[in-house]
Amino acid sequence: MKLRTTLAALAASVISIASAGAEEFTIGLSNGWVGSEWRTQMIEEAEAAAAAWAEKGVTVKVVVQSANVDVPGQIAHVRNFLNQGVDAVIINPNSPTAFDPVFAQAKEAGVLVISTDAEVSSPDAMYVGIDQQAWAEAGAAWLAKTLDGKGKVVAINGVAGHPANEMRVAGYRKVFGEHPGIEIVNEVNANWDQAQGQQAMQNLLATYPDIDGVWVQDGMAAGAWRSIQDSPQAGKIAATGEIRKDFIDLWVKDDLNSGASVNPPGVMASALNVAVLMLQGRELKEPATAGQYGNAMYLPIPFIDASNLQEVATELEGKPGFYSYTSALSIEEAEALFK
């Protein structure tokens, strides 16, 4: 691990020497799915983060490939970047494992690869983002605490077989398992779709009228909450929430008993700041060795509950309804991670 980081740093420093003088880096951003505003915001924040480097006298040029593609299509993204001669690639990958060969090729070409939002198995890449399992654990811990460690809960999950979904399921099961008073009465999949989330919640409320808590992911939470608010059980159920302004407004207005773990769209901006520092030849204080693939650097996960809801709502004022509450490592915060 240590050796690899050193090698990476060495490779990075060679690149930075090559482009010495006025520092200038080209970073390719690849996004393989454009189905949600979250992804659009992710790219916009990364572009803004790149522009912010100008103040430090570093020119960071970003080139973006963002479109709905299949896995081979996203491999083509990476190959296009390599043909173009970028210094680094930051990718929100469509598959955890499928990029091993092309990332190996990137490394041979001396290109730094960082994945964000979803971990990749390649030893030639590094992950900068949140720990999806810890993200789920935070929401589950809030729910367990809110229910005083006892009660019946249901879970509404995303897409079966999706790696992030599986990590999240493992996360809440672990936390609920630590509370013997909490019983998971049912777990369903609603494919990260708000309408399906609403439908699933309706069915669950009809089948189990006596549930106390709901653990639900992302945008499906808004749908699930709509069903809860329309049901006779409204006001008696605690459920996890989400981070879009629409939902936060509803949360404030109806005083929902909710808590939301934040998966910020700023993760790509954080990854970009880390990438630039690595391209400058800086070395991480602690090498990225976390996670199941041993190549992850986990970012802090903010949490929204009654204690800071007002602050969050104020911060989001004037933003469009689809805007997600976000956070990212600033250049200074990223620098603090380096020697």
Add this chain to the structure above:
Amino acid sequence: MSLPSHAMPHQRSVFERFPFIPALGILAVLLLLNGIAEPNSMSFGAITGLTKTYLALMFLAVAQSLVVFSSDIDLSVGAILSLVNVVVVVLIERLGGGADAVLLSCLVGVLVGTLAGVFNGFVVVGLRLQPIVATFATGIVFTGLALWVLPVAGMPVPQSFWRTYGGRICDIPFVFYVVAALGLLIWLTVRTKYIIQLMAVGDNRLAAYQSGLPVTRIRIKAFALCGMLSAVAALCIIGDTASGDPVVGNAMTLYSVAAVVLGGTALSGGSGSMLGSAIGALIIGLINSFVFFAGVSSEWQNFAQGVAVLVALMAGVLITRRISK
């Protein structure tokens, strides 16, 4: 390659005989445009990379064209690809990962793909369900099976597998041998009596039946071959991705249909070109990279790709019309 039953052989124009010629022209134009926008994209390494990436889609498009020839369609090719992908990857792992294990697993994979195709043929031809909906449904079944074989993407294949696919033999990239093999396969297939029967079935099913052709068998065979070639596409995907993913191919299904049409084959069946479909797959790849190299901003990339595919389609139609006159 095309054989419209109503035309007398000696009256057939060049374009009826070689419906892939417009596609070849579009391919040349796209290569040129890519070269202008990013000179590096024309380097030997970049062309090799393009081939590595789109070889699977080339096979999938050729597979799709076989069923399209008989006026059917297979919306499960992507799911068959995914299923074969996970079956092969899991089997290699179970058998210990040696060279024998790899070969045996690949053979089993091709068999699984063929069986999936036979199943499609049975459902569409035997049960007489509409192919577009029936294969959409069988595709969901195959995806379900793939998720059962390997619930979460992962499980790497031995390095030797993807090093071979990405490597060179006698200084020529391995993928070019595969392309040559695909070319040879197409060259041999179009010379068979079967392909003429297939076109006849696609052109006019009733007439083909009345003239005594075993229509049912011909159509089922097309689905079986389609499944088999989809399985070969899966092997290419494993070569390029080195791992199992139960949903890796699902988004590729409609691209395979698009490639078939771009290659000059009509979805109504009865005429077309397998070579054209393979070229169509490369056209899709080149369009995607050109949109990026041309500097289209990220918000507009999907839009630009869609428009470019439409333009390529129209260009194909216009060229054919102009010259057929």
